[in-house]
Amino acid sequence: MSQAKMAVLIDICARIGDFGLSPEEEFVLREIEAAVEPEIDFIFDPGYRAIVAEIKSKLRQELDPEGALRAADKHFEPGAQAMIWFDAALEHPADDDLLRHCVAAVLELSAQSVDVVHSVAELGDAPATCVVDGASEDAYSQLVTIYLSDMFQQPDAVESGARLARLLDRSLLLANDATADPYSFILVSRTGGQSVVSVASDELDENGRYIILKPEAL
Numbered sequence: 001m002s003q004a005k006m007a008v009l010i011d012i013c014a015r016i017g018d019f020g021l022s023p024e025e026e027f028v029l030r031e032i033e034a035a036v037e038p039e040i041d042f043i044f045d046p047g048y049r050a051i052v053a054e055i056k057s058k059l060r061q062e063l064d065p066e067g068a069l070r071a072a073d074k075h076f077e078p079g080a081q082a083m084i085w086f087d088a089a090l091e092h093p094a095d096d097d098l099l100r101h102c103v104a105a106v107l108e109l110s111a112q113s114v115d116v117v118h119s120v121a122e123l124g125d126a127p128a129t130c131v132v133d134g135a136s137e138d139a140y141s142q143l144v145t146i147y148l149s150d151m152f153q154q155p156d157a158v159e160s161g162a163r164l165a166r167l168l169d170r171s172l173l174l175a176n177d178a179t180a181d182p183y184s185f186i187l188v189s190r191t192g193g194q195s196v197v198s199v200a201s202d203e204l205d206e207n208g209r210y211i212i213l214k215p216e217a218l
Helices: 001-016 023-039 046-063 098-108 159-168 200-205
Strands: 082-090 114-117 129-132 140-147 172-177 184-188 193-201 212-216
Touching: 082 159, 098 114, 098 129, 098 159, 114 140, 159 172, 159 184, 193 200
Parallel strands: 114 129
Antiparallel strands: 082 140, 082 172, 129 140, 172 184, 184 193, 193 212
16 A cells, blocks of 8 residues: 555544444544554654654653653654764765665665755755765765764665665675774775775875775775
8 A cells, every 4th residue: 555545534533522423333444554654754744753753752752751661762853953964975876765765764764764964055954864975987986975964863875874884785885983094995896895095195186086995894
């Protein structure tokens, strides 16, 4: 069943009292609602999203005043700010649809919860957004910056980058946060293997090209 049809069905179930149904008929609709609701992503419905966010916020304050459950809450709440999770330079360009589905899989989100845009000016309020820049015949010319709503506890970037590389079936370069050297990167293979590499400083500075010089021990 399509998302649109499920949304209509959920709306019907929400107004169940308006139809004068018998208890048996109401029970059947409630069973349908229970089966359908986990499968639909309401991110496209701001009204529903706001109501759910308010309910969740109140429940969190009552049941989890210390915020221990926040890390497990992967649903977007209105007003959340987008923060950079990590940048990656892809060995070969990936189209928007492939990026959307692979990033969604890494984050265990529905594809509808991930936006793919081509300018930071297009950042919206999705739980996750990929900002894509560049793409040419050169290796590692497509740069992807992934932003997450600040309602997320950000997963480990290198581990998530390795999973993304496997899903995309292409290697990628990640920033090497273990050093202040701006020309040192972590090369993640398409199988998830990792090594530290250096790139040519002049090519990166003058042409924005990532030319790998040599691998090092990680």
